[in-house]
Amino acid sequence: MSPPGRPKGEHRSAQREGNPVNALEPNDLPLSGIRVIDFTQVMLGPVCTQMLGDYGADVIKIERKGVGDLSRTTFEPVAGHDNPVFCSLNRNKRSVAVDLKNPDHLAAVRALIADADVVVNNFRAGVMERIGLGYDDCRRMNPRIIYAVGTGFGETGPYAHKGGQDVLAQAMSGVMARRADDALPLSIYATTFADYSAGMHLVQGILLALLQRARSGEGQKVSVSLYNSMLAAQMQEAAMSMMADSDLNWAAMPLTGVFETQDGAVVVVGAFKENPLRAICIALEIPDLSAEARFGTLEEQIKHKRELQTMFRERYRTNTTAHWLARLEAQDVLCAPVRNLREALADPQTAHNEMVLHGHDGEQTMRLIGSPIRMSNAPVGMRRAPPRLGEHTEEVLAEARAMAAANVGK
Numbered sequence: 001m002s003p004p005g006r007p008k009g010e011h012r013s014a015q016r017e018g019n020p021v022n023a024l025e026p027n028d029l030p031l032s033g034i035r036v037i038d039f040t041q042v043m044l045g046p047v048c049t050q051m052l053g054d055y056g057a058d059v060i061k062i063e064r065k066g067v068g069d070l071s072r073t074t075f076e077p078v079a080g081h082d083n084p085v086f087c088s089l090n091r092n093k094r095s096v097a098v099d100l101k102n103p104d105h106l107a108a109v110r111a112l113i114a115d116a117d118v119v120v121n122n123f124r125a126g127v128m129e130r131i132g133l134g135y136d137d138c139r140r141m142n143p144r145i146i147y148a149v150g151t152g153f154g155e156t157g158p159y160a161h162k163g164g165q166d167v168l169a170q171a172m173s174g175v176m177a178r179r180a181d182d183a184l185p186l187s188i189y190a191t192t193f194a195d196y197s198a199g200m201h202l203v204q205g206i207l208l209a210l211l212q213r214a215r216s217g218e219g220q221k222v223s224v225s226l227y228n229s230m231l232a233a234q235m236q237e238a239a240m241s242m243m244a245d246s247d248l249n250w251a252a253m254p255l256t257g258v259f260e261t262q263d264g265a266v267v268v269v270g271a272f273k274e275n276p277l278r279a280i281c282i283a284l285e286i287p288d289l290s291a292e293a294r295f296g297t298l299e300e301q302i303k304h305k306r307e308l309q310t311m312f313r314e315r316y317r318t319n320t321t322a323h324w325l326a327r328l329e330a331q332d333v334l335c336a337p338v339r340n341l342r343e344a345l346a347d348p349q350t351a352h353n354e355m356v357l358h359g360h361d362g363e364q365t366m367r368l369i370g371s372p373i374r375m376s377n378a379p380v381g382m383r384r385a386p387p388r389l390g391e392h393t394e395e396v397l398a399e400a401r402a403m404a405a406a407n408v409g410k
Helices: 044-054 084-089 103-114 135-141 166-173 193-216 226-233 235-244 276-284 298-303 305-316 321-330 341-345 348-352 393-407
Strands: 035-038 058-064 093-098 118-121 146-151 220-225 256-260 265-269 334-337 356-360 365-369
Touching: 035 044, 035 103, 044 058, 044 084, 044 093, 044 118, 044 146, 044 193, 084 365, 093 103, 093 393, 103 135, 103 393, 118 193, 135 146, 146 193, 166 193, 166 226, 193 220, 193 226, 220 226, 226 235, 256 305, 265 321, 276 305, 276 321, 298 305, 321 334
Parallel strands: 035 058, 035 118, 058 093, 118 146, 146 220
Antiparallel strands: 256 265, 265 334, 356 365
């Protein structure tokens, strides 16, 4: 899938000092030989291009000279332009700091695109077109280009020019309105669910386009939006609403809930068993409530949910999290402790799954979440530490000049 004249997997620069975990050389990875010109910032785009870089793509991150990706300096604590938030999204990339209003810099970027496989951006509609790097512009330069776009609400339509952001997508898609209990106040989901989902959808679209190009020889445009990704995440609920005029809320089921214990909390999912209520009652050492008419069927349990869960809450408070987990698991009831992120990161399963990558760049130690995808022949590592702003500018611009010279007369 590499453009003609570029050796598959060519690795163009020395790596910064690092400590890769199960890293392979780029030539051994599935996306070796694929060059990505990355205009993205914040999360939706960078989480997409980082995954491409993790699996061997040469990702060239185009940043504003002197400023760079907004996530470099938006969040405290800031370590120069190497904020941990930025680092979490930008390993295995090269950074080029340019001024696209400078004709020479713009020409260099255009030369890179002419020899690239993928261009990715997550700007508002019209931004890339105004600087002469829209899809039609790039396709004229390179008919094989995969042009990938991430937006808030779509490239066209009534909200196309509205600023997109994770929380806005939660609110407008219906995700924020769904609560386990209607008595709870509306609140923001505290993890960037929309950004991550849309970023992964963008990865999928790019890979599908690369597969199709391998057969057709032609590139195409790929687009995703935060809004569409949040609608897609609710596919089950949406189908129930549109086809049966019924509301589906998995978190509001009568035998599912979060229950405080003496020293923490447990979450229980009472499902996927012939009589989950009986199993829960055995675990809680209380009479079998499923034998009572008011709790005998799912319909009755839904009707009397508040009463049922009040009894559960009182019982869970009488002992520890470990005690109740052991008893619930003995009855094969789905359950887990409610933990914070620090506890999850310290869990032995996290270490066993190799979900934390370790490395350093000579200035700071890197501890970053790795890829959730496991491939037996392509383990992910930190081949390149997250780049300092403009770290690879001279190197990449020299490559661009060489490409432009090689293409003269073609």
